[in-house]
Amino acid sequence: EAGVAQSPRYKIIEKRQSVAFWCNPISGHATLYWYQQILGQGPKLLIQFQNNGVVDDSQLPKDRFSAERLKGVDSTLKIQPAKLEDSAVYLCASSFRQGYSTDTQYFGPGTRLTVL
Amino acid sequence: GEDVEQSLFLSVREGDSSVINCTYTDSSSTYLYWYKQEPGAGLQLLTYIFSNMDMKQDQRLTVLLNKKDKHLSLRIADTQTGDSAIYFCAESISGYALNFGKGTSLLVTP
Numbered sequence: 260e261a262g263v264a265q266s267p268r269y270k271i272i273e274k275r276q277s278v279a280f281w282c283n284p285i286s287g288h289a290t291l292y293w294y295q296q297i298l299g300q301g302p303k304l305l306i307q308f309q310n311n312g313v314v315d316d317s318q319l320p321k322d323r324f325s326a327e328r329l330k331g332v333d334s335t336l337k338i339q340p341a342k343l344e345d346s347a348v349y350l351c352a353s354s355f356r357q358g359y360s361t362d363t364q365y366f367g368p369g370t371r372l373t374v375l
Numbered sequence: 376g377e378d379v380e381q382s383l384f385l386s387v388r389e390g391d392s393s394v395i396n397c398t399y400t401d402s403s404s405t406y407l408y409w410y411k412q413e414p415g416a417g418l419q420l421l422t423y424i425f426s427n428m429d430m431k432q433d434q435r436l437t438v439l440l441n442k443k444d445k446h447l448s449l450r451i452a453d454t455q456t457g458d459s460a461i462y463f464c465a466e467s468i469s470g471y472a473l474n475f476g477k478g479t480s481l482l483v484t485p
Contacts (some may be wrong), residue, residue, distance in 0.1 A: 263417075292472055301463050301475030302418070303377070317471060350417060364473060366418040367412075 261285065263367035271373045277339040280370045284332065284353030290314075292364060293326055293336050294350040302350055308334065309356075338372075346374045358371050381464055381477035386482045393451040395479045397464030400445065404466040407440060408473065409449045412461045421449070421462075451481075459483045 264283040272278050284291050289310050294302035305321040305324065307314040310331040319326070323342070338345055348371050352364040380398040387393045399407060405426050410418040415445045424447075426436045431438045437450040451458055461480050466475040 294472075301465070301477050302473070303475075304472035307472050335433070352418075363406075363408075363420060363423060365420065368417040371415075 265367035275340040279337045282351030288353035290354045292352040296348040381476035393454045395449045398445040399466040408465040410463040
């Protein structure tokens with residue numbers, strides 16, 4: 260079974276530029292998460308989707324971050340404009356379905372963003 | 376959310392047992408997880424325990440849960456150099472996002 264796919268793996272941009280990340284979850288997984296992991300810390304949730312609807316985006320800095328999951332499968336996360344403090348690894352995770360006992364989250368390899 | 380607490384570093388010799396401790400915050404957490412992260416890689420699920428259990432064993436891994444003290448531990452038997460990584464404890468209420476600790480960096484020396 261293929262795991263969670265993410266691209267690109269690495270991205271370097273200058274502050275005030277825009278960037279987008281892509282995630283393809285495990286087939287059949289209805290729930291998709293984006294986490295931000297700053298160096299030396301644990302991942303922090305940015306947004307959670309159930310199919311193509313948003314479950315929780317309370318921690319998403321909406322003035323600069325946006326995310327979508329239009330067909331309930333792939334998702335994109337965008338930052339516009341980027342700030343220095345956005346340098347982090349952006350992790351995508353998926354789980355079978357919210358509320359089920361098998362809702363263990365599986366993570367992709369992450370995208371490492373460096374903002375100069 | 377509130378902080379899940381873990382010690383930051385642990386060093387053990389190859390062949391010894393490692394014990395990584397975690398204190399979580401939410402008494403209504405349904406699941407408690409241990410993830411492993413190697414350099415430059417994503418998070419690999421190691422094991423999890425449901426909140427109505429107090430112990431789970433999976434090959435070299437033993438998870439102990441003390442709900443009264445909100446304390447979780449991961450024991451790795453016969454630790455190998457390939458076990459060197461960062462280990463994250465995480466809590467969740469079923470169906471919702473994980474609340475992670477800052478991670479424990481495990482160094483296994485020959």
